[in-house]
Amino acid sequence: MTAAYVVRTAEDPADREACFTVRKEVFVREQGVPEDIEYDVHDADAVHVLAVRDDGMPLGTGRLLFGEAAAAKNGGDPSVGSLGRLAVTREARGLGVGAALVRAIEDAARAHDLTAVDLHAQTHALGFYERLGYEAYGPEFPDAGIPHRSMRRPL
Numbered sequence: 001m002t003a004a005y006v007v008r009t010a011e012d013p014a015d016r017e018a019c020f021t022v023r024k025e026v027f028v029r030e031q032g033v034p035e036d037i038e039y040d041v042h043d044a045d046a047v048h049v050l051a052v053r054d055d056g057m058p059l060g061t062g063r064l065l066f067g068e069a070a071a072a073k074n075g076g077d078p079s080v081g082s083l084g085r086l087a088v089t090r091e092a093r094g095l096g097v098g099a100a101l102v103r104a105i106e107d108a109a110r111a112h113d114l115t116a117v118d119l120h121a122q123t124h125a126l127g128f129y130e131r132l133g134y135e136a137y138g139p140e141f142p143d144a145g146i147p148h149r150s151m152r153r154p155l
Helices: 013-030 068-074 097-111 123-131
Strands: 005-009 047-053 058-065 080-088 116-122 135-143 146-154
Touching: 005 097, 013 047, 013 058, 013 080, 047 097, 058 068, 058 097, 068 080, 068 116, 080 097, 097 116, 097 123, 116 123, 116 135, 123 135, 123 146
Parallel strands: 080 116
Antiparallel strands: 005 047, 047 058, 058 080, 116 146, 135 146
16 A cells, blocks of 8 residues: 555545544444444534545544533643544554644644643553653543543643
8 A cells, every 4th residue: 555645624524424434444343432422413513634545545534622522521621622533544554644643633723722632542552642742641541441541742
């Protein structure tokens, strides 16, 4: 597989559908997350980012929550965004897609005048986020039956 791809904000319904397709493949099929909890009310207002191969194949996605939706996940601070639903397809892993998606979400957070980005990382992914400047805090907790830790990076 070629490593040529672009990361962009999902602007139209086709882009959003590509984001949801990647999430279904990674979270629902691979990780066994129940489909009824994978998609939520926050999807409508979130900023979604999408990595797409040159031939149009979606490779990864992630979303940024801000305002009240983010504050509900980060302890009540409306100046902190919430990165979530970061997913990269199996065939695209190791190409830098995940890091590019995180940076695109951070750019979107800056565009919304946020001061930091919070996330809930699956514990196996802590090292990935630490390499991108995130620091874990608080105890481990289950989400969809998968162990997670909260992490934050100031912008």
